[in-house]
Amino acid sequence: MPGFPLVGLRSKTSLEEWEKALEDKDLAALFDHKSTPTTDMFVFAQSLIRKAKARVKAHLSTLKEYDLSEMDETAVTVLAGVKKDGRDVTIVFRPAYDGTVIIYYQSERDVLDYEDHELWVDTGTDVRRITFGHILKKTDIRRFPI
Numbered sequence: 001m002p003g004f005p006l007v008g009l010r011s012k013t014s015l016e017e018w019e020k021a022l023e024d025k026d027l028a029a030l031f032d033h034k035s036t037p038t039t040d041m042f043v044f045a046q047s048l049i050r051k052a053k054a055r056v057k058a059h060l061s062t063l064k065e066y067d068l069s070e071m072d073e074t075a076v077t078v079l080a081g082v083k084k085d086g087r088d089v090t091i092v093f094r095p096a097y098d099g100t101v102i103i104y105y106q107s108e109r110d111v112l113d114y115e116d117h118e119l120w121v122d123t124g125t126d127v128r129r130i131t132f133g134h135i136l137k138k139t140d141i142r143r144f145p146i
């Protein structure tokens with residue numbers, strides 16, 4: 001392809017992977033989610049969020065580096081006023097009972113855009129913090145716009 005150097009593509013496998021990736025014109029569609037807008041689905045989703053919130057809060061309260069004494073629930077899935085090792089962090093929590101995380105609310109996106117935030121998920125079997133590195137590895141993202 002003119003103007004698109006093949007620097008670093010040393011093996012046939014890498015070239016094949018590159019060509020295959022080019023076939024997918026809309027990579028963002030792989031990570032898209034369409035909601036089912038019914039009252040029952042809304043009520044069900046809210047019950048999952050309530051469960052995740054309770055489990056994340058309970059888990060954080062067992063960790064000595066977290067202080068929840070000034071915590072404030074500023075949005076459906078956002079906990080502000082949390083201290084971690086004495087500094088303020090804002091927690092976004094999500095249910096992940098099917099092994100995936102859906103960032104649904106604008107408030108989540110806004111919080112995750114700030115430096116002092118953490119993303120926590122409840123999988124039903126454990127509660128854990130999700131790092132940016134974890135997201136990159138699981139989604140195989142190697143490049144993104146700034």
